[in-house]
Amino acid sequence: MFLWRWFALYAALPVVLAWLLRQAAEADPKQRGNWRDALILLTLGLAVDLRWFDSAWPDGLRGLGNLLLVDAGLYAFVGIRRLSGTGFEFHIHWSDWKTGLRELAFFAPAVIALGLALGFIHPHANLPGVGKAALTWGGIFVFVAVPEELFFRAWVQNLLERRVGRRAALVIASVLFGLSHFNKRSAHFNWRYVLLASIAGIFYGRAWREHRRVPASTITHTCVDWLWSLWF
Numbered sequence: 001m002f003l004w005r006w007f008a009l010y011a012a013l014p015v016v017l018a019w020l021l022r023q024a025a026e027a028d029p030k031q032r033g034n035w036r037d038a039l040i041l042l043t044l045g046l047a048v049d050l051r052w053f054d055s056a057w058p059d060g061l062r063g064l065g066n067l068l069l070v071d072a073g074l075y076a077f078v079g080i081r082r083l084s085g086t087g088f089e090f091h092i093h094w095s096d097w098k099t100g101l102r103e104l105a106f107f108a109p110a111v112i113a114l115g116l117a118l119g120f121i122h123p124h125a126n127l128p129g130v131g132k133a134a135l136t137w138g139g140i141f142v143f144v145a146v147p148e149e150l151f152f153r154a155w156v157q158n159l160l161e162r163r164v165g166r167r168a169a170l171v172i173a174s175v176l177f178g179l180s181h182f183n184k185r186s187a188h189f190n191w192r193y194v195l196l197a198s199i200a201g202i203f204y205g206r207a208w209r210e211h212r213r214v215p216a217s218t219i220t221h222t223c224v225d226w227l228w229s230l231w232f
Helices: 005-026 035-049 063-082 094-118 132-165 165-177 191-211 214-232
Strands: none
Touching: 005 035, 005 063, 035 063, 035 132, 063 132, 094 191, 094 214, 132 165, 132 191, 132 214, 165 191, 191 214
């Protein structure tokens, strides 16, 4: 199943990203963000959201393709651009759990009520064994929450804060996060999903910006998706 065009694309992608962000670092030493950052974020976001690269992977392995895009972005933004304040690491602190679970507690009651009122979520009994539930949580953490929190919080919200301030950056990043779900679980524009995801983005963004820690917002995000898969 090896195809040269996909090999060339995946070989060139990190090189092009690194080249653009090396230029960005030289042109923007204060890291306020410029058109190169926006172009890369737009390209990476659309590639995942519109599934441009999905056909390169066998069924069931799309997550690995997304992780490769995340790795290319990390190499470019953290390794080459050396973007400050991302808060990305795999050392999870107690404060991350405290912040992440606190935002979950704030978020869940209101959004569950709204989701039920809109007919978007429906309670159901789905209680797997402890091992399967833990494996599901870990899978969501690695393949869904970490990539999305890196993109929308560590990169998008982080750069927006330098241009428009904390509050506006939180709102804009959350709306963009919501809009990225426009085609999920529906062949048409899924406005209910967009609305609820935008609200969720507010709480994920709050978790990230408290100590500027990706693990904190990732914990909130993972728990929301995990509880949804179990009970809604």
